[in-house]
Amino acid sequence: MNEKLAISSWTCPLPLQYYPTIVMGHGSGGKMMSDLIQHMFLPLLDNEALNQLGDAAILGIDPENPQARRLAFSTDSFVVHPLIFPGGNIGDLAVYGTVNDLAMTGARPLFLSAGFILEEGLPMEVLGQITTTFAAAAENANVQVVTGDTKVVNRGHGDGLYINTTGIGLIPPEVDIAPGNAQVGDAVIVSGTIGDHGMAIMSVREGLEFETRIVSDTAPLHELVETMLAASREIHCLRDATRGGLAAALNELAKSSRLGIAFEEEQVPLRQSVKAACEMLGIDPLYVANEGKLVAMVKGEMAEEVLAAMHSHPLGQDATMIGKVVAEHPGMVVSKTGIGGSRVVDLPAGELLPRIC
Secondary structure (H helix, E strand, C coil): CCCCCHHCCCCCHHHCCCCCCCHHHHHCCCCCHHHHHHHHHHHHHCCHHHHCCCCCCCEEEECCCCCCEEEEEEEECCCCCCEEEECEEEEHHHHHHHHHHHHCCCCCCEEEEEEEEEECCCHHHHHHHHHHHHHHHHHHHHEEEEEEEEEEEECCCCCCEEEEEEEEEECCCCCCCCCCCCCCEEEEECCCCCCHHHHHHHHHCCCCCCCCCCCCCCCCHHHHHHHHEEEEECCCEEEECCCHHHHHHHHHHHHHHCCCEEEHHHHHHCCCCHHHHHHHHHCHHHHHHCCCCCCECCCCCCCHHHHHHHHCCCCCCCEEEEEECCCCCCCEEEEEECCCEEEEEECCCCCCCCCCC
């Protein structure tokens, strides 16, 4: 195929025309990445499953009864730098990242694939450590790695190691969780402290030391989701707050549901060490990546029951209700600040913390 793509004929192509080449911001989880997906990939690959734009696609496997048996299907690639960081490494990050994408549909993760892209010169000891962690994480999440691939690229072309994982999970009947399902009056719940993973990565890169060591929150969330669903099936939306942090997750849900979200910044759980690191670096913690935290939109009347169930699980002990879904300012997220004012919390414009997952 030698034909040149006619970008100028596409619908609303301007965000791409400003960037004749890919820049780091196109992988940020923010506006630039959203523009790339909306104006490059979706017009060419348009289909109902892809257009859900969830953490995982929801696929019916019984044409006569689409709700009876549904699969969650997700893929993700991991390019984190450094490969090993406080609280984990690229191995468990790759397993848990895909497990969590499946869990955000309410699915029970079952199977993973593993694609390892190795750079010539990677020490075998490092690969052994990461692979051991990868296997332990899969066992911990109770998923089987059933297929895989290995490639090697020339020295200087792979940054040590990249990993791609694809996951398949089974969604229970009567579970209906999707990005566009939020309803006015839903409570907005965050499962724990935000910014831990991103600041753990930055502390290593920048050589920062704090009184309390910052470690990644990398963890599998599917059992927490099962605990929540056991308390109530009135969970309308779930999102893991990875690239772009809590701010990106809230904006994605607001836009998908065409409703507004209002929350109080003082209610957002934040470790003191992470707060100090963010202040030192001039970074808003709402935009910092997480790898073991989720955002939930829960029917208002059931919020306390779901929150109590989350508190009973080790990964939900710091869960907090931070706001609600509102009819006002549809598609926008507005926060009440600590000094009593309000501000629009938008998607990040570009790359805030590159290479964090």
